[in-house]
Amino acid sequence: xxxxxxxxxxxxxxxxxxxxxxxxxxxxxxxxxxxxxxxxxxxxxxxxxxxxxxxxxxxxxxxxxxxxxxxxxxxxxxxxxxxxxxxxxxxxxxxxxxxxxxxxxxxxxxxxxxxxxxxxxxxxxxxxxxxxxxxxxxxxxxxxxxxxxxxxxxxxxxxxxxxxxxxxxxxxxxxxxxxxxxxxxxxxxxxxxxxxxxxxxxxxxxxxxxxxxxxxxxxxxxxxxxxxxxxxxxxxxxxxxxxxxxxxxxxxxxxxxxxxxxxxxxxxxxxxxxxxxxxxxxxxxxxxxxxxxxxxxxxx
Amino acid sequence: xxxxxxxxxxxxxxxxxxxxxxxxxxxxxxxxxxxxxxxxxxxxxxxxxxxxxxxxxxxxxxxxxxxxxxxxxxxxxxxxxxxxxxxxxxxxxxxxxxxxxxxxxxxxxxxxxxxxxxxxxxxxxxxxxxxxxxxxxxxxxxxxxxxxxxxxxxxxxxxxxxxxxxxxxxxxxxxxxxxxxxxxxxxxxxxxxxxxxxxxxxxxxxxxxxxxxxxxxxxxxxxxxxxxxxxxxxxxxxxxxxxxxxxxxxxxxxxxxxxxxxxxxxxxxxxxxxxxxxxxxxxxxxxxxxxxxxxxxxxx
Numbered sequence: 001x002x003x004x005x006x007x008x009x010x011x012x013x014x015x016x017x018x019x020x021x022x023x024x025x026x027x028x029x030x031x032x033x034x035x036x037x038x039x040x041x042x043x044x045x046x047x048x049x050x051x052x053x054x055x056x057x058x059x060x061x062x063x064x065x066x067x068x069x070x071x072x073x074x075x076x077x078x079x080x081x082x083x084x085x086x087x088x089x090x091x092x093x094x095x096x097x098x099x100x101x102x103x104x105x106x107x108x109x110x111x112x113x114x115x116x117x118x119x120x121x122x123x124x125x126x127x128x129x130x131x132x133x134x135x136x137x138x139x140x141x142x143x144x145x146x147x148x149x150x151x152x153x154x155x156x157x158x159x160x161x162x163x164x165x166x167x168x169x170x171x172x173x174x175x176x177x178x179x180x181x182x183x184x185x186x187x188x189x190x191x192x193x194x195x196x197x198x199x200x201x202x203x204x205x206x207x208x209x210x211x212x213x214x215x216x217x218x219x220x221x222x223x224x225x226x227x228x229x230x231x232x233x234x235x236x237x238x239x240x241x242x243x244x245x246x247x248x249x250x251x252x253x254x255x256x257x258x259x260x261x262x263x264x265x266x267x268x269x270x271x272x273x274x275x276x277x278x279x280x281x282x283x284x285x286x287x288x289x290x291x292x293x294x295x296x297x298x299x300x
Numbered sequence: 301x302x303x304x305x306x307x308x309x310x311x312x313x314x315x316x317x318x319x320x321x322x323x324x325x326x327x328x329x330x331x332x333x334x335x336x337x338x339x340x341x342x343x344x345x346x347x348x349x350x351x352x353x354x355x356x357x358x359x360x361x362x363x364x365x366x367x368x369x370x371x372x373x374x375x376x377x378x379x380x381x382x383x384x385x386x387x388x389x390x391x392x393x394x395x396x397x398x399x400x401x402x403x404x405x406x407x408x409x410x411x412x413x414x415x416x417x418x419x420x421x422x423x424x425x426x427x428x429x430x431x432x433x434x435x436x437x438x439x440x441x442x443x444x445x446x447x448x449x450x451x452x453x454x455x456x457x458x459x460x461x462x463x464x465x466x467x468x469x470x471x472x473x474x475x476x477x478x479x480x481x482x483x484x485x486x487x488x489x490x491x492x493x494x495x496x497x498x499x500x501x502x503x504x505x506x507x508x509x510x511x512x513x514x515x516x517x518x519x520x521x522x523x524x525x526x527x528x529x530x531x532x533x534x535x536x537x538x539x540x541x542x543x544x545x546x547x548x549x550x551x552x553x554x555x556x557x558x559x560x561x562x563x564x565x566x567x568x569x570x571x572x573x574x575x576x577x578x579x580x581x582x583x584x585x586x587x588x589x590x591x592x593x594x595x596x597x598x599x600x
Contacts, residue, residue, distance in 0.1 A: 059505060248472075
C-alpha cells in the first residue's frame with residue numbers, strides 16, 4: 001500500500017526528497033509551485049546510440065534544452081553530476097520519481113510513420129540496459145522568483161498546468177534531430193511588467209532564462225496563431241489587458257523526438273515525462289544562479 | 301614603411317603570428333584559407349556597460365555567437381584566456397590585427413535612428429579605456445576539414461569573400477539585444493554531399509558546428525529569398541545541381557548591435573571587424589575539437 005502524505009513527510013530527508021516521494025506515489029499532478037527552492041527538471045530517455053546527437057542538440061540549443069545531468073547508460077538510479085540527487089541518493093529512481101511519463105512508439109499509417117504516445121505512471125517495464133536518461137532545466141525553477149516580486153502566475157492561480165505551444169522558432173539541427181521547432185511555455189502579464197519579468201528571469205539560464213518572445217506580435221512571430229490552442233498543458237484565462245510571454249521549454253526535445261521517429265531515425269523506445277510533471281532535484285536554485293554568474297563571467 | 305611579406309615571414313614566430321602581421325599591415329583581405337590549422341575569430345567591441353548583456357546573448361545563442369575570449373576592459377593588447385594569443389603575445393593589438401574594421405554610429409533620419417557604418421583599417425582612434433572586445437568563433441575554422449575531404453569551397457575557388465545573409469531565424473533575446481535574427485554564411489554543395497558536410501562540421505561547435513539549414517526549401521524557411529542578394533561578402537556562382545548550405549555566422553552580433561542602436565539602447569561607440577576579415581588566433585583547431593568532445597561528454 002502506498003504511504004500517505006503524512007507518512008512521506010516523516011520519511012523524507014529533505015523537501016526535495018519529499019517532493020520526489022510524493023511524485024513516485026502519484027500524489028502530485030503538475031509540480032509547478034512544489035518545493036519552490038529547488039531546481040526542477042524535464043526528462044528525455046533515449047537508446048544510447050543517440051546520446052551524442054542529443055548532447056550536441058542541447059549544446060546548440062541551450063535555451064530550450066539546458067542539460068542538468070544524465071544517468072549512466074543502463075543505470076536508472078544515479079544522475080551525474082551526483083549533486084543533482086544528493087538527499088537519500090540511494091532512494092532515487094528516474095523510472096518512478098516523476099509524477100508520470102510518456103512512452104513513444106510508431107505505427108504505419110498511409111505508408112507514413114505516425115507517432116503514438118502512451119501515458120504511464122512509471123517506466124519500470126520500458127527502461128532497458130541500453131537506455132540513458134537526460135534531465136533538462138525547467139522554467140518552474142524561476143516561478144518563485146516571479147511570485148516573490150508580486151507577479152501573478154496565471155496557471156498557479158487558476159490551478160492549471162502551464163500552457164505550452166509548439167512554435168516555428170527553429171531548433172538548430174544536430175545529427176538525427178532536425179526539422180522541429182521550440183516548444184515554449186506561456187505566462188500572462190501586463191505589458192508594463194514585461195521588462196521586470198525579463199530582468200527577473202534572465203539569470204536563470206539553466207531554467208530557460210529570459211523570455212524568447214512576448215506580446216501578441218511576438219506570439220504571431222513564433223507561429224502561435226491561437227493562444228487558446230495549446231499543444232501541451234492547459235489553455236489559460238487571460239485577464240483584461242494582459243499579454244502572453246513565452247519562454248523556451250524543456251518539452252522541446254519531445255517535439256524533436258517525434259520528428260525523428262516520423263523519419264524512422266530512431267530504433268528502440270524513447271521515453272519522457274508528461275509535460276508539466278517534473279523531477280524535483282536537490283539543487284538549490286540560489287546555488288544555480290551563482291554558478292551561472294561565475295561560469296559566464298558576469299559582473300553582476 | 302610597412303614590412304614586406306618576406307620580412308613578415310622572417311619576423312613571425314608562428315604561422316598564426318605571421319597571419320596577424322599580414323593582417324595588421326593590410327596585406328590580406330578575406331582570411332578564408334589563411335593559416336588553415338588555426339582557429340579564426342570574429343570581433344565585437346562594446347562599451348563595458350553592455351558586456352553582461354552581450355555575454356548572456358552569446359550564452360543563449362552559442363551557434364552563431366560562440367565566445368572564444370575577451371579583452372580585459374580597456375586593454376586591447378590581451379585576450380583572456382591567454383592561450384588564445386600565445387605566440388609573440390607582447391606583439392598583439394585587437395585594434396590593428398584584423399585586416400579591417402567597422403565603426404558603428406547613428407544619425408537622425410525622419411525622426412528615427414539610422415545606423416552608419418564606417419570602414420577603417422585600424423581602431424587606434426576609436427578604442428577607449430571603457431571598451432571591451434569579444435572574439436567570436438568563425439566557420440573558416442572548419443573549411444580546411446571540408447577541403448581535405450575533397451569538398452569544393454565555392455568562395456575560395458572563385459577568389460570571393462564568403463556569402464552572408466541576414467535571416468529570420470530569431471536570435472534569442474538578452475537584455476538590450478533583441479529583435480534581430482541570425483546572420484548565416486553560405487557554401488554550395490551537391491545534395492548528396494549534405495550529410496557528409498553535416499558530419500564533418502558537427503564537431504566544430506565553437507566554429508558554428510553543423511549547418512542550420514540546407515537546400516532551397518531551407519533557404520526559404522530561414523528567409524533567404526534571393527540567393528544572389530547577400531547582406532555581407534560576395535554573391536557566389538552556383539554550379540549545376542548545387543544547393544545552398546547555411547551555417548551560423550559570427551557577424552550575427554553586428555546585426556544585433558544595429559537593432560540596439562536603432563532603438564537608441566547603446567551609448568558610446570561599437571566596433572567590429574569587417575565580415576570575412578578575421579583574427580587568426582594561436583589555438584590549433586585539433587585542440588579545440590578535443591576540448592569540445594570532452595566538455596560535452598561525447599563518446600566519439
